[in-house]
Amino acid sequence: xxxxxxxxxxxxxxxxxxxxxxxxxxxxxxxxxxxxxxxxxxxxxxxxxxxxxxxxxxxxxxxxxxxxxxxxxxxxxxxxxxxxxxxxxxxxxxxxxxxxxxxxxxxxxxxxxxxxxx
Amino acid sequence: xxxxxxxxxxxxxxxxxxxxxxxxxxxxxxxxxxxxxxxxxxxxxxxxxxxxxxxxxxxxxxxxxxxxxxxxxxxxxxxxxxxxxxxxxxxxxxxxxxxxxxxxxxxxxxxxxx
Numbered sequence: 001x002x003x004x005x006x007x008x009x010x011x012x013x014x015x016x017x018x019x020x021x022x023x024x025x026x027x028x029x030x031x032x033x034x035x036x037x038x039x040x041x042x043x044x045x046x047x048x049x050x051x052x053x054x055x056x057x058x059x060x061x062x063x064x065x066x067x068x069x070x071x072x073x074x075x076x077x078x079x080x081x082x083x084x085x086x087x088x089x090x091x092x093x094x095x096x097x098x099x100x101x102x103x104x105x106x107x108x109x110x111x112x113x114x115x116x117x118x
Numbered sequence: 119x120x121x122x123x124x125x126x127x128x129x130x131x132x133x134x135x136x137x138x139x140x141x142x143x144x145x146x147x148x149x150x151x152x153x154x155x156x157x158x159x160x161x162x163x164x165x166x167x168x169x170x171x172x173x174x175x176x177x178x179x180x181x182x183x184x185x186x187x188x189x190x191x192x193x194x195x196x197x198x199x200x201x202x203x204x205x206x207x208x209x210x211x212x213x214x215x216x217x218x219x220x221x222x223x224x225x226x227x228x229x230x231x232x
Contacts, residue, residue, distance in 0.1 A: 006161075032217040043208060043224045044162075093161055097217045107212075107220060109154075111161035 002028050004096050006110035013084055014118055021079045021113045023094035029074035030096035034107070035067075038091040050077045074099060084117045091115075120145040120211045122223035130229045131199055139194040139226045141209030149211040151192040152220070153183055156206045165207070168192060179203070204230045 003026040013019050023033055031052050036044040048069050049057045056069035066088075068080040077096075081088055093112040098105050125140040143151065153165040166177025173185040183194045192209060209223040 034219060041227075044222045046219050046221075049219060095220070106164060106167065109162040114159070 002026075002096075002098065002108045004094065004108045004110040006092075006094060006113050008113060009111065010114040010116075012116045012118065015085050016083055018080055018082045019084055019115060021081075021092055021094075021115070023077045023079070023096070023110050025075045025096045025098075025108070028096075028108075029099040030077075031074065031099045032097040033071060033077040034095045034097075035069060035077075035079050036093045036095070038093060038112075040091075044093060047079075081115065084115070086117045089115055089117045120147075120149060120213070120221045122209050122211055122221055124209050124223035124226050126226050127224065128227045128229065130231060132231050133201055134198045136197050137195065137199050137203075137228065139207050139209075139228065141192045141194065141223060143190055143192065143209070143211050145211060145213075147213050149213055151183075151185060152210040152212065153177065153181070153192070153194050154208045154210060154222075155179075156208065156225075158205070162208070165194070199228070199230050201230050201232065203228060 005024045007022045033050040035047045037047050038044045046059050047062045050069050050071040052071045058064050071077040091112050091114050094110045095107045097107045121144050123142045131137045151168040154162040155165050165181050166175050168175045168185045176182045181196050185192050207226045210220050212218050212220045
């Protein structure tokens with residue numbers, strides 16, 4: 001089946017630094033990828049929709065300048081948390097929609113990245 | 119716009135007992151319906167999905183769900199649970215395009231007691 005990977009799986013950083021998280025579709029091309037954030041014991045909240053070759057679409061309340069998204073190829077999207085602060089500590093999950101897929105195709109989720117900001 | 123309501127935040131059940139996790143949704147457009155499971159410190163795994171056809175959908179690990187259009191519900195059931203079913207379960211909807219965003223419910227924590 002289709003596989004989506006995320007790197008790193010966990011990261012600890014100091015407040016004020018930037019962290020980059022990668023989301024890769026390993027055996028399919030993905031025109032569209034999604035980034036979610038999940039706080040402890042809460043649901044997944046969509047942060048942004050990432051389209052290859054164009055600017056990401058951010059959900060209301062998500063700071064574009066803080067959460068930089070780059071979808072430079074059909075198999076890679078990156079999320080950079082700039083000037084991270086402790087309140088950015090969360091579980092970040094990406095999903096990918098296969099390129100040219102049918103409307104019934106499933107989106108595939110990555111295993112998540114746990115970010116801890118000290 | 120779509121929204122998903124999971125009526126129970128936590129459901130404790132004894133091992134080998136049946137369980138039902140409730141989910142209601144609202145949408146101004148036609149949607150597909152999903153149930154995902156998340157084990158501790160892991161990503162999401164698709165349990166089952168309703169696209170069209172029979173309203174009773176069977177998924178992995180012995181789970182099934184029934185789509186009820188008139189009640190806008192998609193409840194998840196399992197006739198006999200195991201300790202290994204302990205996890206967080208999310209109901210979700212998505213508009214017809216495969217590139218549409220998925221909207222998740224708040225989740226139901228299923229805890230199995232021996």
